[in-house]
Amino acid sequence: MAGAEGSAGRQSELEPVVSLVDVLEEDEELENEACAVLGGSDSEKCSYSQGSVKRQALYACSTCTPEGEEPAGICLACSYECHGSHKLFELYTKRNFRCDCGNSKFKTLECKLLPDKAKVNSGNKYNDNFFGLYCICKRPYPDPEDEIPDEMIQCVVCEDWFHGRHLGAIPPESGDFQEMVCQACMKRCSFLWAYAAQLAVTKISTEDDGLVRNIDGIGDQEVIKPENGEHQDSTLKEDVPEQGKDDVQEVKAEQNSEPCASSSSESDLQKMYGDLDVLFLTDEYDTVLAYENKGKIAQATDRSDPLMDTLSSMNRVQQVELICEYNDLKTELKDYLKRFADEGTVVKREDIQQFFEEFQSKKRRRVDGMQYYCS
Numbered sequence: 001m002a003g004a005e006g007s008a009g010r011q012s013e014l015e016p017v018v019s020l021v022d023v024l025e026e027d028e029e030l031e032n033e034a035c036a037v038l039g040g041s042d043s044e045k046c047s048y049s050q051g052s053v054k055r056q057a058l059y060a061c062s063t064c065t066p067e068g069e070e071p072a073g074i075c076l077a078c079s080y081e082c083h084g085s086h087k088l089f090e091l092y093t094k095r096n097f098r099c100d101c102g103n104s105k106f107k108t109l110e111c112k113l114l115p116d117k118a119k120v121n122s123g124n125k126y127n128d129n130f131f132g133l134y135c136i137c138k139r140p141y142p143d144p145e146d147e148i149p150d151e152m153i154q155c156v157v158c159e160d161w162f163h164g165r166h167l168g169a170i171p172p173e174s175g176d177f178q179e180m181v182c183q184a185c186m187k188r189c190s191f192l193w194a195y196a197a198q199l200a201v202t203k204i205s206t207e208d209d210g211l212v213r214n215i216d217g218i219g220d221q222e223v224i225k226p227e228n229g230e231h232q233d234s235t236l237k238e239d240v241p242e243q244g245k246d247d248v249q250e251v252k253a254e255q256n257s258e259p260c261a262s263s264s265s266e267s268d269l270q271k272m273y274g275d276l277d278v279l280f281l282t283d284e285y286d287t288v289l290a291y292e293n294k295g296k297i298a299q300a301t302d303r304s305d306p307l308m309d310t311l312s313s314m315n316r317v318q319q320v321e322l323i324c325e326y327n328d329l330k331t332e333l334k335d336y337l338k339r340f341a342d343e344g345t346v347v348k349r350e351d352i353q354q355f356f357e358e359f360q361s362k363k364r365r366r367v368d369g370m371q372y373y374c375s
Contacts, residue, residue, distance in 0.1 A: 037092060038076060039295040046113040047075040048099040052123050055291045058091040059083070060130040062344075064106050071130035072100035079346055081112050087344040089132040093291060094159055095280060097124050127160055134161040156288070157185035157278060179287065189276050332359060 041057045059079040063086035065072045078101035102111025104119040132140045152161040156179040164171045168183045273279045280286045
């Protein structure tokens with residue numbers, strides 16, 4: 001008996017101990033990530049009436065618009081109400097997009113939330129992401145045939161997603177960066193090379209003897225420090241493609257122009273951004289970071305934590321009972337939701353309702369079946 005108790009004791013020492021607070025903190029982190037992705041999107045109203053939304057969470061339905069058909073994107077509310085049982089691709093966010101649900105691209109499907117829509121949204125832009133393909137390798141994510149662990153990073157210009165190893169440059173290991181521009185977009189918008197060094201280099205570190213530490217995630221850059229204390233980066237000399245050097249010099253000239261010509265210079269720059277269809281780069285509220293913060297702020301404003309309030313008002317026995325009930329609920333809910341994730345279908349309100357009805361039924365059966373003994 002003593003040996004069995006010792007074995008059980010050793011086993012309990014090996015098992016990780018997780019408190020309810022740990023679980024709640026983990027759930028809160030996941031909830032924050034979800035709110036950041038949704039960015040305050042409405043889960044009940046189709047976004048079509050808002051026109052081309054500046055940035056929103058989008059989905060593509062491979063059931064309604066499979067590869068070979070015209071690409072289409074749907075808003076969060078339509079993903080729930082109109083495509084709940086369909087296979088969807090999560091597109092994270094796209095800018096200046098109007099919901100396509102129920103238009104001419106969907107053959108027989110009619111939008112349940114807002115059926116009166118134009119046949120097409122001519123201002124929308126599409127890429128391979130709408131068919132579940134990403135990166136220069138045009139593979140799905142997650143890719144069942146790819147055994148190399150790798151994160152996907154979104155280009156802020158074309159909004160495609162890239163494997164870290166397919167970027168043409170090694171991303172920072174810390175992941176501490178906000179925006180990335182892919183090689184193809186740098187080539188198309190070659191004037192961006194004029195800003196690359198400014199984004200990568202913040203100041204010269206006298207301790208590193210010419211090596212400037214990366215702050216914004218473009219990698220360590222080696223710089224030349226003239227005797228007068230000013231510095232000149234080597235990026236423009238070595239890394240800028242030939243076809244982009246004229247644009248770089250033009251932008252630098254605009255940046256160094258006299259104040260009296262600033263109005264004309266700004267107009268020329270805006271025209272260049274407009275011609276390349278990248279005016280959004282000048283909008284600080286267009287960034288993914290600003291979008292995610294919008295969702296987090298909305299969540300913080302509306303959030304209440306009744307579970308923690310209830311827990312703090314209980315005695316020790318009641319707290320233990322609540323923790324056991326919570327763990328049972330979390331385990332069963334996780335298994336239940338995994339089925340939807342494996343099938344690529346959306347969880348609807350009725351599904352959650354059904355889960356809790358079944359959970360309560362199981363709980364009643366367990367309580368009714370308990371036997372009580374007196375010593």
